[in-house]
Amino acid sequence: MNTALLYALVGAGLFFLGLYALIVHAHLLRKILAINVMGSGVFLVLVALAARTGEAAPDPVPHAMVITGIVVAVSATALALALALRVQAETGRAELPEEPLE
Amino acid sequence: MAREPGGEKIVNPNPMMSNGNNCQRLFRLLLGLLLAVLAAGLGYVLSSLPSPAPGLSKPVAEHLEASGVSNPVTAVLLNYRAYDTLLELGVLLLAPLGVWSLGVAARHREPLVDPVLDMLARLLVPMLILVAGYLLWAGAHAPGGAFQAGSVLAAAGVLLLLSGWWPGPAFSGLPLRVSLTAGPGVFLVAGVALMFAGGRMLEYPPPFAGALILLIEAAATWSIGITLAALFAGGRPVAGPHR
Amino acid sequence: MLEFHWQAILILLPFAGAAGCFLWPQRAVPLGLFVASGIVICVIGAGWQLAELGTQRYAVGGWGAPLGIDLYTDGLSLLMLAVTALAGLGISIYSSGYFSHERARYFWPLWMFLWTALNALFLSADIFNLYVTLELLGLAAVALVALAGGADALSGAMRYLLVSLLGSLAYLLGVALLYHGFGSVDIAILAQRVEPSPVVWAAAGLMSAGLLLKTALFPLHFWLPPAHASAPAPVSALLSALVVKASFYILARLWLEIFPFAGPGPALLMGLLGAAAVLWGGVQALRQTRLKMLIAYSTVAQTGYLFLAFPLASVTGWTAALYMLLSHAAAKTAMFMAAGNILYFGGHDRIADLDRIVQRLPLTITAFALAGVSIMGLPPSGGFIAKWMLLEAAIRSGQWWWVGILIVGGLLSAAWAFKVIGYAFTRSEAPHDTRKIPVVMEWSALLMAMLAILLGLFAPWPLALMEIGSPFDREGSG
Incomplete structure (x- = not known):
């Protein structure tokens, strides 16, 4: 097993770990963190496998994609945090109502 | 129910x-x-993925000469796949827009009159700005670039906000909005101008590619820094007491 | 002018509009309407170009795939752009009367960003670029839902955001697998290189799961009704008419071009889920007591019809699904606008208290009824043409059992539509205060509803457009 694959496997693990946390935790902050862990997992898979060029320099395209992905993730996280604060201010709880259907 | x-x-x-x-x-x-x-x-x-797999590293290297920069990641971000980056700056402008629509910045952080923090801010902020400038410049040939520089600039902004240096009402109106829009704005203008100059959208003529990329990155660095700091403030700015 | 960069302008114009509306909020309404009409002109230009020169591939930055990003326009993407332009223009006109000054300040730039994302998405030929457009779309949509304020809208927006991000990440992981497996993110190149292998199956599963979640296909629809129902009326219209269709479009592209070898298994699964959505959405719509919630459940049902194209797997089947998408977009826009008018007028949308809306808002209820005709699938509406073609495709492929779904789905829609209209004729026991509605809001609802009907009368024209580049005629899918 080479290093690139090892990191990629960690990335896959993080993705599913984050998914588990996203589903089981009710608190919005935990859900937002879970999404971020999932995102990091995906980015890790993208970047790690870029090292398989067979040369010293990795493939730059996935690196650029990850920078794009990180910026998107930052924006999404900022919006999510602001929204979570508003939900808490409005409903008194930092959780989503249990029954989404009226 | x-x-x-x-x-x-x-x-x-x-x-x-x-x-x-x-x-x-x-x-x-x-x-x-x-x-x-x-x-x-x-x-x-x-x-089960094949290895070695060169991906696109070969074509990236082949056209590096014409891309205007020698750092392949910057070449991908600002030239080959510049269109992705343009849309991504759109996402980055969308974030403060969405956050601002939700409410005003909670100025719950009392302006700290902690002399240590104040000193630190005075000392660190100029340094951070300098580092941001270096990262922006270095991005053309080494790891670095607009996003890294913008993040460092944002760190300076966050430090200023924490130590009570909130922007005054003179900045929080149109100047702030212009700062947030500058990055995607310059990018957009470049894209359109190149189209009417005979090329395709975002097609840089190789002799000017380096200069164009630096211009776009400079505007993007400023916007990214201000955007991230504005997001840290957590809401739209309100006119209020300032230092 | 024939060689003009119509595709690029279709993306840059709303983007510039978003920046402009953000910079000068006091000029946002005229600026937004200007951009909306500009986009309609550009779509006409792009359509003309397509009709004259055939499908268009536009290499952004001049590099071309695989190094650069390509924009690709064929009949399918043109049709999606046209739907967006028409519904978008209608919604822009409606919104110019709907929003208060403070809300308009945020609505216009967000809506322009949403439009940028939609146009960019329908034009993109690059699966990573599609990820960026999906995120732009999702974040703009969430912020627009939250614009309504209040506990319901904020919770709905929060859930929508989490679902949207989860869907995007699953999609992105699939993109990562495809890139690392085949060295490109361009759809046409991938279509040549991809062969059945574990990597492809994993990528197909991840990307489809993410997109199905975003399209709200039963049973992944739980987030849609609260988000769509609690949003401001023009935003509900945008979400139901356009945003859920965007992820369906990507799904269709992926399965038609990159994974056409998948065989009948996954296609049948999607068809069955679609059928379940038609039934479940219809029944739930019938049970609702609030008008907007009812319309939102009807979106769940109508989205189900689109997925019948997967098992039918023929040109007729796909054309029918696309026609369904087109007429549903027009009808649902009209319906949410009508609901918005009722809410604006009387301050509530309780179905049982509609209180002789027929006399007080005749244009609005006419719009609702006409839109209902199309959603039920009665002639001479766009919905009728779409269902007729679905019927034809089902019988031709020997899968006659889907016909039952079409009939039951139509009956369920008829049941709820007549229920609403019935209450609109009767006097309510609880009279309430009313306020005057801007004229544009009533007329734009009526015009959108008439468009849904006209789609039934002038079907050959959009059908001919759809065939440019024969996007549905792929081996393995027929």
């Missing part, structure tokens, strides 16, 4: 709910097992 028919919960266990009992523990156990199986499957898939 209308009750759901009893069958609904069994057929479609809503993952977003939590009932503290054994049923929930069983659900978590089964979910964990299911996800572990999926993770193992994904692991198998990852290990």
Whole structure:
């Protein structure tokens, strides 16, 4: 097993770990963190496998994609945090109502 | 609230709910097992990928000369796939827009009159700006670039906000909005201008590519820094006391 | 002018509009309407170009795939752009009367960003670029839902955001697998290189799961009704008419071009889920007591019809699904606008208290009824043409059992539509205060509803457009 694959496997693990946390935790902050862990997992898979060029320099395209992905993730996280604060201010709880259907 | 028919919960266990009992523990156990199986499957898939796989590193290197920069990541971000980056700066402008629509910045952080923090800010902020400038410049040939520089600039902004240096009303109106829009704005203008100059959208003529990329990156660095700091403030700015 | 960069302008114009509306909020309404009409002109230009020169591939930055990003236009993407332009223009006109000054300040730039994302998405030929457009789309949509304020809208927006991000990440992981497996993110190149293998199956599963979640296909629809129902009326219209269709479009592209070898298994699964959505959405719509919630459940049902194209797997089947998408977009826009008018007028949308809306808002209820005709699938509406073609495709492929779904789905729609209209004729026991509605809001609802009907009368024209580049005629899918 080479290093690139090892990191990629960690990335896959993080993705599913984050998914588990996203589903089981009710608190919005935990859900937002879970999404971020999932995102990091995906980015890790993208970047790690870029090292398989067979040369010293990795493939730059996935690196650029990850920078794009990180910026998107930052924006999404900022919006999510602001929204979570508003939900808490409005409903008194930092959780989503249990029954989404009226 | 209308009750759901009893069958609904069994057929479609809503993952977003939590009932503290054994049923929930069983659900978590089964979910964990299911996800572990999926993770193992994904692991198998990852290990089945061919190696070595050059990806696009060869064409990236071949056209590096014409891209205007010698750092391949910057070439991909600002030239080959510049269109992605343009849309991504759109996402970055969208974030403060969405956050501002939700409410005003909570100025719950009392302006700290901590002399140590104040000193630190005075000392660090010029340094951070200098580092940001260096990273922006270095991005053309070494790791660095607009996003890294912008993040460092944002760190300076956050430090200023924490130590009570909130922007005054003179900045929080149009000047702030212009700062947020500058990055995508310059990019957009470049894209359109190049189109009417005979090329395709975002097609840089090789002799000017380096200069154009630096111009776009400089505007983007400023916007990214201000955007991230504005997001840290957590809402739209309000006119108020300032230093 | 024939060689003009119509595709690029279709993306840059709303983007510039978003920046402009953000910079000068007091000029946002005229600026937004200007951009909306500009986009309609550009779509006409792009359509003319397509009709004259055939499908268009536009290499952004001049590099071309696989190094650069390509924009690709064929009949399918043109049709999606046209739907967006028409519904978008209608919604822009409606919104110019709907929003208060403070809300308009945020609505216009967000809506322009949403439009940028939609146009960019329908034009993109690059699966990573599609990820960026999906995120732009999702974040703009969430912020627009939250614009309504209040506990319901904020919770709905929060759930929508989490679901949307989860869907995007699953999609992105699939993109990562495809890139690392085949060295490109361009759809046409992938279509040549991809062969059945574990990597492809994993990528197809992840990307489809993410997109199905975003399209709200039963049973992944739980987030849609609260988000769509609690949003401001023009935003509900945008979400139901256009945003859920965007992820369906990507799904269709992926399965038609990159994974056409998948065989009948996954296609049948999607068809069955679609059928379940038609039934479940219809029944739930019938049970609702609030008008907007009802319309939102009807979106769940109508989205189900689109997925019948997967098992039918023929040119007729796909054309029918696309026609369904087109007429549903027009009808659902009209319906949410009508609901918005009722809410604006009387301050509530309780179905049982509609209180002789027929006399007080005749244009609005006419719009609702006409839109209902199309959603039920009665002639001479766009919905009728779409269902007729679905019927034809089902019988031709020997899968006659889907016909039952079409009939039951139509009956369920008829039941709820007549229920609403019935209450609109009766006097309510609880009279309430009313306020005057801007004229544009009533007329734009009526015009959108008439468009849904006209789609039934002038079907050959959009059908001919759809065939440019024969996007549905792929081996393995027929």
